[in-house]
Amino acid sequence: MNATSPKSSLVKLGLHTNKQKTLKVMVLGQSGVGKTAMVVRFITRRFIGEYDPNLEKIYTCQTTFDKEQVQFDILDATGQLHELDGVSLESNIRWADAFILVYSITDKCSFDECSRLKFLINYNKRRRKLGSASKDYTLDIPVILVGNKTDQPGDRMVLLEEGQRRFRELSCACFHEISVRESVEQVQNVFRDVFRFWRVFSKFPKLKRSTSDVAANDGFVTPDSGSCSFYDASSLGHSSSGRRSFLVIGSDCLEESDHTESTDEIASNSFGSSRSDMDTPFRSRASTDGTLLSRPRRWRYPPPGCLLPHSNRVERRMSISTRGSNASY
Numbered sequence: 001m002n003a004t005s006p007k008s009s010l011v012k013l014g015l016h017t018n019k020q021k022t023l024k025v026m027v028l029g030q031s032g033v034g035k036t037a038m039v040v041r042f043i044t045r046r047f048i049g050e051y052d053p054n055l056e057k058i059y060t061c062q063t064t065f066d067k068e069q070v071q072f073d074i075l076d077a078t079g080q081l082h083e084l085d086g087v088s089l090e091s092n093i094r095w096a097d098a099f100i101l102v103y104s105i106t107d108k109c110s111f112d113e114c115s116r117l118k119f120l121i122n123y124n125k126r127r128r129k130l131g132s133a134s135k136d137y138t139l140d141i142p143v144i145l146v147g148n149k150t151d152q153p154g155d156r157m158v159l160l161e162e163g164q165r166r167f168r169e170l171s172c173a174c175f176h177e178i179s180v181r182e183s184v185e186q187v188q189n190v191f192r193d194v195f196r197f198w199r200v201f202s203k204f205p206k207l208k209r210s211t212s213d214v215a216a217n218d219g220f221v222t223p224d225s226g227s228c229s230f231y232d233a234s235s236l237g238h239s240s241s242g243r244r245s246f247l248v249i250g251s252d253c254l255e256e257s258d259h260t261e262s263t264d265e266i267a268s269n270s271f272g273s274s275r276s277d278m279d280t281p282f283r284s285r286a287s288t289d290g291t292l293l294s295r296p297r298r299w300r301y302p303p304p305g306c307l308l309p310h311s312n313r314v315e316r317r318m319s320i321s322t323r324g325s326n327a328s329y
């Protein structure tokens with residue numbers, strides 16, 4: 001007698017899918033910043049010192065984040081981009097679902113290179129907003145900015161504050177400072193964030209999103225001690241009363257409400273203050289966590305959140321029931 005499980009029946013009917021998610025990540029950055037070391041650290045948990053710099057490779061690995069199985073296809077792009085013609089770089093960019101932009105905190109040039117690479121990502125991944133004028137574009141792809149080699153503080157050439165500022169200017173999803181050499185957990189946190197932001201971005205591609213989506217499953221992203229991560233809620237469109245971003249240092253998660261203050265101030269405030277209301281649970285998904293900016297048609301890429309001071313923007317909240325394709329951007 002053939003026994004058919006309810007699940008397999010649903011699969012046959014197409015109502016249930018046990019498909020594993022595949023997330024295509026491209027790791028980009030100047031040569032020598034530690035891209036290969038980071039990818040290999042994530043996959044094998046080991047730090048391996050030297051690699052062939054000309055090797056461009058896709059690594060595949062399966063892991064579980066937030067109780068979901070995910071397959072990572074990770075393209076470790078060679079940093080010697082002058083040898084890579086623009087066409088293949090751009091087609092690689094088009095291939096990816098998410099990006100990790102890596103620089104070394106000991107190398108200012110690698111930091112500046114991230115701006116150029118982010119421009120290329122924007123150029124190749126932007127999509128025209130539905131129903132909008134021809135100049136309005138949106139980027140539904142998470143880009144994570146990572147400063148590596150924090151184990152070399154004596155050689156530091158890029159300050160933490162500069163990294164924070166750049167991540168906002170480039171409208172990245174979040175920012176980490178890590179040491180691939182020292183901490184496998186910091187590397188895993190980077191990939192966990194890639195997964196979380198990608199999940200949110202692909203779940204609601206046409207809606208503004210909130211950090212509550214990112215942290216929906218099991219609380220907040222809390223990198224291990226020694227790592228520093230910065231989240232810009234504005235990159236996910238979250239705000240009801242102002243721009244909110246989250247600085248995560250060790251196990252403390254701190255919230256600051258307005259980006260118009262100087263980044264130095266942000267850093268010192270954040271470092272010095274205690275745990276904030278990030279400890280309280282986010283409101284439920286069904287609540288009004290969407291925002292609609294008053295002048296979306298004027299937006300050009302990059303989103304004006306990083307160009308205009310917050311005080312120039314008027315924001316109003318909208319109910320989830322009123323979200324429709326016209327509300328997307």
Ligand SMILES: Nc1nc2c(ncn2[C@@H]2O[C@H](COP(=O)(O)OP(=O)(O)OP(=O)(O)O)[C@@H](O)[C@H]2O)c(=O)[nH]1
Nearest residue numbers: 031032033034035036037049053079149179180181
């Ligand atoms: N001190 C320190 N060195 C690191 C760290 N991560 C990588 N390195 C070293 O940096 C050098 C370059 O690392 P790779 O992983 O080959 O850099 P890459 O970005 O892949 O370079 P290309 O393959 O040329 O694009 C190697 O000597 C690594 O051992 C780190 O966190 N700290």
